Amino acid sequence: MDAIPELPQNLWSIRDAAIDSIINGTKAPNLQPIYDWLEDDGWDAIVGAWSNEEMAIKLEDLAETAFDDEELAYDLDMDVKDITDEMRITRTRELINESLDDGYESPSVHSYKLLPESDESPVIGCVMEIHGQGGAVADWWGVYKNHDDFIKSIRASGLILLSELDALTDEKILSLWQG
DSSP states (O other): OOOOOOOOOOGGGHHHHHHHHHHOOOOOOHHHHHHHHHHTHHHOOOOOOOOSSEEEOOOOHHHHOBHHHHHHHHHTSSSSGGGGGHHHHHHHHHHHHHTTTTTSSSSSEEEEETTOOOOTOOEEEEEEEEEEEEEEEEEEOOOOOOHHHHHHHHHTTOEEGGGGGGGHHHHHHTTTTTO
């Protein structure tokens, strides 16, 4: 197995400025050169077997396109007025399971340690969607104090980590349904 690619020395000044921006609240640098490196020579560092990866689901996006009583009634060949909350919840969980095979609706979540030798290293985070034959597309989220802060940002955005899917309540599901 190849070694984990290390950030090249010519990008260290950007890395150091990014770390300073998180620690000391200074202006964040343009991270594009690091993003470009991660999407090319550093690809294995962000998506390799040793990377920090989770899967998530865009539940609110799924809700916009599929959580609809009229569509559910049509699929079940019944009247809209006969749709129950239990049916909505069941359909939602089915749709979530179906979307797990869709790299767009269930993107992977990655972080890259800027200081690989430190357990609490600042990280650069991204969400990676699969765009059909176009393959993986990285959506860069910026720099964070650590991986936990990046994950908090993911949660705040409405993405639900698959590792936390069991905590999705019926109430949350029903709040997303369109009557």
